[in-house]
Amino acid sequence: MSGTLVSKILVLGGGIGGMTAGIVFGRMGVDVEIVEKSETNLWKGVGIIQNANALRVLKSLGLMQAVLDEGFQMDERRFCDDMGETVCSADALRSLDPNLPAINNITRERLQRILDRAAADAGATLRTGDTIETLSQKADRVDVRFASGREETYDLVIGADGIRSQLRAMLFGEDQKPRFVGYGFWRMMLPRPDWLDFIGVYQGRKETKIGLVPLSKEEMYLFLVTNEPGNPWFTDDQKLPCFRERIEGFDGFCGEIREGLSETDEITYSPAEQVELPSPWYRGRVVLIGDASHAILPHMAQGAAMAMEDAWVLGDLAQSAGSVSEMLELFMERRYDRCLFVQKASRAAADSQQTHDPEELRKHLKHMGEILPGIWRKTDERMAEPI
Numbered sequence: 006m007s008g009t010l011v012s013k014i015l016v017l018g019g020g021i022g023g024m025t026a027g028i029v030f031g032r033m034g035v036d037v038e039i040v041e042k043s044e045t046n047l048w049k050g051v052g053i054i055q056n057a058n059a060l061r062v063l064k065s066l067g068l069m070q071a072v073l074d075e076g077f078q079m080d081e082r083r084f085c086d087d088m089g090e091t092v093c094s095a096d097a098l099r100s101l102d103p104n105l106p107a108i109n110n111i112t113r114e115r116l117q118r119i120l121d122r123a124a125a126d127a128g129a130t131l132r133t134g135d136t137i138e139t140l141s142q143k144a145d146r147v148d149v150r151f152a153s154g155r156e157e158t159y160d161l162v163i164g165a166d167g168i169r170s171q172l173r174a175m176l177f178g179e180d181q182k183p184r185f186v187g188y189g190f191w192r193m194m195l196p197r198p199d200w201l202d203f204i205g206v207y208q209g210r211k212e213t214k215i216g217l218v219p220l221s222k223e224e225m226y227l228f229l230v231t232n233e234p235g236n237p238w239f240t241d242d243q244k245l246p247c248f249r250e251r252i253e254g255f256d257g258f259c260g261e262i263r264e265g266l267s268e269t270d271e272i273t274y275s276p277a278e279q280v281e282l283p284s285p286w287y288r289g290r291v292v293l294i295g296d297a298s299h300a301i302l303p304h305m306a307q308g309a310a311m312a313m314e315d316a317w318v319l320g321d322l323a324q325s326a327g328s329v330s331e332m333l334e335l336f337m338e339r340r341y342d343r344c345l346f347v348q349k350a351s352r353a354a355a356d357s358q359q360t361h362d363p364e365e366l367r368k369h370l371k372h373m374g375e376i377l378p379g380i381w382r383k384t385d386e387r388m389a390e391p392i
């Protein structure tokens with residue numbers, strides 16, 4: 006044993022939560038195996054906004070400087086109208102360090118590389134191209150058979166296999182599916198203009214919202230949130246024309262982007278979905294973390310942060326709890342309310358920005374301008390609470 010409750014663990018899924026678990030447990034001297042379904046777990050074309058609480062986890066793992074070096078830092082969240090005029094600004098709370106900008110934005114790919122490297126340095130083994138086939142729980146262990154035919158025994162299994170978690174279905178039944186909430190996210194990478202040193206959100210007339218997020222000196226990422234009743238599916242051929250149609254009506258820089266769209270632009274689309282698994286998120290010695298148990302809408306940019314916090318708290322408890330069952334019980338005490346708060350607040354933000362009457366846009370903007378700085382301040386304060 007390594008001074009922790011577990012000496013050998015399986016982490017299913019090598020995404021943000023899984024790799025963080027690999028780092029945390031690996032550094033405790035635990036034998037960690039991370040099994041990732043895809044051949045490569047590198048994600049392209051997506052940006053991750055890291056608020057101060059995400060940076061807090063990374064700082065405690067000694068990885069904050071690495072993400073800052075590869076990201077873009079700022080404090081300001083700016084809310085604008087469809088013409089590009091500022092409605093209000095909300096500076097993020099510098100809860101981690103008053104001398105550091107509160108937010109870091111980074112490409113998903115760069116974040117993943119940093120986590121992958123740190124997990125390998127911590128001694129965690131990453132096996133790609135495999136997944137669980139069967140799992141059998143005993144009082145003191147979990148026996149796993151993989152699709153590759155390999156069989157292993159672990160003290161603990163951490164399910165970090167994302168929003169469509171196979172482990173969630175195995176433990177809690179096929180009914181626990183992600184729930185579509187009526188919106189869609191369109192995303193594309195673009196060159197960053199010099200003036201974009203804030204996260205800009207532009208509220209459109211047609212129940213649409215554009216976000217501009219600087220990711221590095223050279224790159225930014227655009228997201229467009231739209232109402233998508235019926236949860237449509239878009240083929241690759243349809244994405245560009247549908248995206249163009251949905252950003253009609255925006256002026257200023259967003260209008261320029263629309264005019265400059267071309268066939269070579271890579272546009273991704275994903276439906277807005279939540280996972281609302283009731284507590285507890287574990288059965289026996291198998292526990293779900295991150296999107297597998299509580300996928301959150303991205304409106305507060307907290308999904309990846311919650312996955313990392315989950316992994317960090319589990320590691321903390323593995324060193325302080327008296328047994329695995331106590332560790333998992335305490336895990337729920339420390340994680341459930343916080344994740345539920347983020348999930349509900351993110352959903353409320355989505356609804357308030359997507360479902361206003363288009364004819365009443367100016368009135369809606371005035372209202373949002375009045376309430377948003379206060380909402381963000383309260384949220385930042387809540388996120389700064391100890392985990």
Ligand SMILES: Cc1cc2nc3c(=O)[nH]c(=O)nc-3n(C[C@H](O)[C@H](O)[C@H](O)COP(=O)(O)OP(=O)(O)OC[C@H]3O[C@@H](n4cnc5c(N)ncnc54)[C@H](O)[C@@H]3O)c2cc1C
Pocket residue numbers: 017018019020021022023040041042043046052053054055059135136137165166167168169170171172190275294295296297300301303306307308309310311312
């Ligand atoms: C449009 C959008 C924007 C977002 N923006 C932000 C943001 O700015 N900030 C933020 O904090 N969060 C953001 N998020 C949320 C964030 O991406 C997720 O919350 C985060 O990636 C969750 O981490 P995870 O480890 O739980 O899952 P993932 O990172 O999704 O990782 C799951 C991993 O498990 C693997 N896997 C799946 N099934 C299996 C299986 N059966 N066996 C083995 N492996 C498997 C997958 O291949 C994947 O590598 C955003 C989400 C969306 C949709």
